[in-house]
Amino acid sequence: MPRVLIADKLSPAAVEIFKQRGVDADIKTGLPKDELLKIVDQYDGVAIRSATKIDKDVIAAAKNLKVVGRAGIGVDNVDIPSATAAGVVVMNTPFGNSITTAEHAIAMMFALARQLPAADVSTQAGKWEKNRFMGVELYGKTLGLIGAGNIGSIVADRALGLKMKVVAYDPFLSPERALEIGVEKVELDELLARADIITLHTPLTDKTRNILSEENLRKTKKGVLIVNCARGGLVDEAALRKLLDEGHVGGAAFDVFIEEPAKENVLFGAENFIATPHLGASTLEAQENVALQVAEQMSDYLLTGAVTNALNSPSVTAEEAPRLKPFVALAEKLGAFAGQMVDFGVTAVDIAFEGEVAKLNTKPLTAAALAGVLRPMLAEVNMVSAPAVAKERGITVSESRQEESPIYESLIRITVTTEKGKRSFAGSVLAGAPRIIEVKGMDLDAPFAPQMLYVNNLDKPGFIGALGALLGDAKINIATFNLGRIDAGDDAIALVGVDQAPDEALLAKIQKLPHVKEARALRF
Numbered sequence: 001m002p003r004v005l006i007a008d009k010l011s012p013a014a015v016e017i018f019k020q021r022g023v024d025a026d027i028k029t030g031l032p033k034d035e036l037l038k039i040v041d042q043y044d045g046v047a048i049r050s051a052t053k054i055d056k057d058v059i060a061a062a063k064n065l066k067v068v069g070r071a072g073i074g075v076d077n078v079d080i081p082s083a084t085a086a087g088v089v090v091m092n093t094p095f096g097n098s099i100t101t102a103e104h105a106i107a108m109m110f111a112l113a114r115q116l117p118a119a120d121v122s123t124q125a126g127k128w129e130k131n132r133f134m135g136v137e138l139y140g141k142t143l144g145l146i147g148a149g150n151i152g153s154i155v156a157d158r159a160l161g162l163k164m165k166v167v168a169y170d171p172f173l174s175p176e177r178a179l180e181i182g183v184e185k186v187e188l189d190e191l192l193a194r195a196d197i198i199t200l201h202t203p204l205t206d207k208t209r210n211i212l213s214e215e216n217l218r219k220t221k222k223g224v225l226i227v228n229c230a231r232g233g234l235v236d237e238a239a240l241r242k243l244l245d246e247g248h249v250g251g252a253a254f255d256v257f258i259e260e261p262a263k264e265n266v267l268f269g270a271e272n273f274i275a276t277p278h279l280g281a282s283t284l285e286a287q288e289n290v291a292l293q294v295a296e297q298m299s300d301y302l303l304t305g306a307v308t309n310a311l312n313s314p315s316v317t318a319e320e321a322p323r324l325k326p327f328v329a330l331a332e333k334l335g336a337f338a339g340q341m342v343d344f345g346v347t348a349v350d351i352a353f354e355g356e357v358a359k360l361n362t363k364p365l366t367a368a369a370l371a372g373v374l375r376p377m378l379a380e381v382n383m384v385s386a387p388a389v390a391k392e393r394g395i396t397v398s399e400s401r402q403e404e405s406p407i408y409e410s411l412i413r414i415t416v417t418t419e420k421g422k423r424s425f426a427g428s429v430l431a432g433a434p435r436i437i438e439v440k441g442m443d444l445d446a447p448f449a450p451q452m453l454y455v456n457n458l459d460k461p462g463f464i465g466a467l468g469a470l471l472g473d474a475k476i477n478i479a480t481f482n483l484g485r486i487d488a489g490d491d492a493i494a495l496v497g498v499d500q501a502p503d504e505a506l507l508a509k510i511q512k513l514p515h516v517k518e519a520r521a522l523r524f
Contacts, residue, residue: 002066002302003042007031008049010071014291021299037061045069045298048077050278056082067301069294072097072281074231075311076204084312087382091297091310095150096290097281102154104280105199105229108253112225113138113197115251117274136196139163144195145183146211147202147230148173153181155199167191170202192219197227204231214239223250229280232257237266244270255280307364313384314363324364327357330434331365331412332383333448333524334427335372337436338416340522341423341454348396348417349373355405357412366399369414408437436482439493444484449497452522458515459485459492466513467494476500491517 003024006015010027018025028039031052040046040062046054047069054068059082068078070092083090111117114135122129143159145152148168156166160182168183169191178185188211191198198220202208212226212235226249228235237258243249244267251272257265260278267273281287293309300306305325306318316324331351338349351369353362370386381389390397405411413426426438436446440456453471457463464481471478480497502510502521510519 002044004045004047004298004302005040005043006047007036007052008047008071010047010049010291010295011288013288014047014071014295017292017295018299021295021303023299023302033057040065044302047071047294047298050074050077053077054083055079059083059086059088062086062088067091067298069298071290071294073101074203076231080312081388084385084388087384089301089307089310089313089384091294091301091308093290093293093297094309096293097283097286098150098154100283100286101229101280102151102158103283104255104276105151105155105201105227106158108227108229108255108274108276109138109143109197109199109225111274112227112251112253112272115272118272138197141165141196142167142194144191144198145169146188146191146198146200146234148178148181148183148185149201151230152201155201156181156183167194188216189219192216193221195224196221197225199227200230200234202230202234204233209233210236212236212240214242217243217249220249222248224248225250226252227254228252229255232260241266241270244273312388314361314367316361316364320361324360326429326432326434327360327365327410327412328368328383330427330429331369331414332372333434334412334414334425334436335369336375336524337372337427337448337522338414338423338425339373339376340520341425342416342418344418344420346373346377346395346416346418348398349390350398350400350415350417352400352402352413352415353411354402354413355408355410357410358401358403362399362401365412366397369412370397373414373416411437413438436495439484439495440491442484442486442491442493444482444493444495446482446495447480447497448524449479450524451498451501452524453494453496453498453502453510454518454520454522455494455496455510455516456518457492457494457513458517459487459489460515463492463513463515464494467496467510470506470509470513471496471498471502474500474502474506476502476506 001024004018006025006027009029015025040058041064044064045067049071056079065088067089073092073094075092078090080090115133119133142165145168148170159166166183167186169188173185214236217239240252253274255276256278297308300318304318305321307313307316351366367383367386370390371381371383374381374386408428411426411428415422415424428435428437434448477499478496479499482495485492507519
């Protein structure tokens with residue numbers, strides 16, 4: 001039974017989902033880091049919100065960890081590169097609190113436009129300062145969205161309902177999608193110049209950090225209103241305070257800050273500044289939704305291999321997982337075959353899918369094949385980390401599909417390019433088991449075995465007997481023996497499954513046999 005540590009508070013319904021699905025869930029919230037380090041290796045998964053930090057130390061200590069599930073969107077508290085390198089899938093729930101967060105941004109926009117917090121404090125203090133709180137209408141105003149993803153598009157929909165004009169800056173927003181959600185796609189400088197209100201809905205990355213810098217804030221209209229319910233660090237807080245004090249920025253409403261919890265901040269006390277304590281996802285509905293989603297997602301992965309909303313691994317639905325399983329095994333073993341057959345730096349890997357497998361979700365298969373290819377050179381690489389590792393090393397990865405295969409129902413072919421040329425290997429799944437069906441253009445049909453011997457030779461009489469004698473003398477038992485050749489007397493291959501691994505001395509003897517071109521010991 002898989003075990004999951006619930007390290008931050010989740011709803012009882014989420015805990016019940018784990019139990020109903022057959023996952024053993026331990027609830028230990030608020031653990032200090034040293035306590036977490038002591039116990040994390042006992043678990044296959046860790047479910048968190050925003051309080052618990054899964055840093056590189058926790059990842060290193062979590063020897064059995066397979067998945068981290070974040071109930072919510074932001075994963076600032078998870079070291080994704082370390083998790084990826086360790087083969088740990090990191091999931092979030094990007095849609096469970098989208099409506100709630102979007103509604104909070106709209107609420108902040110209203111509060112800012114009508115100065116509601118200050119008016120409330122004044123009125124409850126016994127004052128009646130009707131003339132002091134002169135607001136602005138939202139009708140007809142231009143809203144500038146920085147980020148038009150899931151939450152941004154919901155904000156746009158609500159703003160259009162208020163009869164606002166909406167312009168959006170988002171490098172990933174296609175013209176078709178912009179038309180669909182009813183916004184005008186613009187560059188950042190145009191948004192800054194045109195927007196009456198700017199609201200941010202983008203993750204914090206190196207490219208978005210301080211996207212509203214002092215320089216960019218000065219490009220805005222005088223009196224612009226700024227709303228940030230996305231991530232602290234998107235706005236230069238010190239610069240914003242300066243422009244609030246100068247009167248260039250008419251007001252700002254923040255739900256997120258660079259340092260949280262924000263017990264003090266440069267923006268606090270500024271005229272027409274509104275702050276809330278990271279309430280974007282804080283509704284009963286949203287908290288319940290993301291908790292239930294993360295429990296379902298983690299259970300699916302641990303029990304079936306289905307991957308949903310992963311930030312560092314291809315997605316696999318629960319329906320796809322059982323169909324993909326034998327092909328994942330084939331791709332990884334075939335990749336391992338290819339990786340053990342090259343001695344020079346890999347510059348490119350092409351994975352071709354033919355037949356029925358080409359109709360499946362091939363991204364996990366490509367990741368598995370890459371892991372197999374790279375593992376002989378980089379022992380710690382895995383299916384999760386392989387695509388990133390290949391990219392880091394400048395290895396070009398390509399994928400092709402052909403929905404018809406002339407002989408086999410499904411075929412996977414891996415072609416590895418090195419400084420010395422190309423080598424190609426093909427395999428298929430027969431009766432549910434992965435098989436090698438082609439090497440160096442030669443047809444054969446060989447099962448994978450934990451220990452194998454590969455020999456490339458000229459097809460001459462006496463070779464099989466001589467090879468068998470050497471293996472017998474070395475007391476190595478033959479489990480399977482499969483042959484392939486181009487033509488009689490031409491190039492040939494022997495793939496031998498053996499019960500004991502051949503050592504270097506035996507390989508040297510095999511290499512010296514007449515007509516032998518190459519001999520290798522393979523492990524799977």
